[in-house]
Amino acid sequence: MRIKKGDVVKIRAGRDRGKTGKVLRTIAERSAVVIEGMNLLVKHLRARRSGEKGQRVRYPAPLPVSRVSLVCPKCGAATRVGMAVLTDGKRERRCMRCKQTFA
Numbered sequence: 001m002r003i004k005k006g007d008v009v010k011i012r013a014g015r016d017r018g019k020t021g022k023v024l025r026t027i028a029e030r031s032a033v034v035i036e037g038m039n040l041l042v043k044h045l046r047a048r049r050s051g052e053k054g055q056r057v058r059y060p061a062p063l064p065v066s067r068v069s070l071v072c073p074k075c076g077a078a079t080r081v082g083m084a085v086l087t088d089g090k091r092e093r094r095c096m097r098c099k100q101t102f103a
Ligand SMILES: [Zn+2]
Pocket: 072, 073, 074, 075, 076, 077, 079, 095, 096, 097, 098, 099, 100
């Protein structure tokens, strides 16, 4: 996948379409990402001990990478990601809009 943990992405489809957020986790085998504050679901927790209350906890659920696009750290545009081979043979990601590379 061309999206990494820590990237800022824009959500293109679904309930949070149009919002941007930071990637907390990537799940390569599911081609999914977890984004801070996005795709929130409610988990219902029962009281474990007497006197304690059950709670409803909101947490960000994974969503398919195909629903997001990277916000370029160099130019700020929501863009597709290409790969560039540097002169020393290393590969870096590249913004398809401004053509600048980044790790
Ligand atoms: Zn760019």
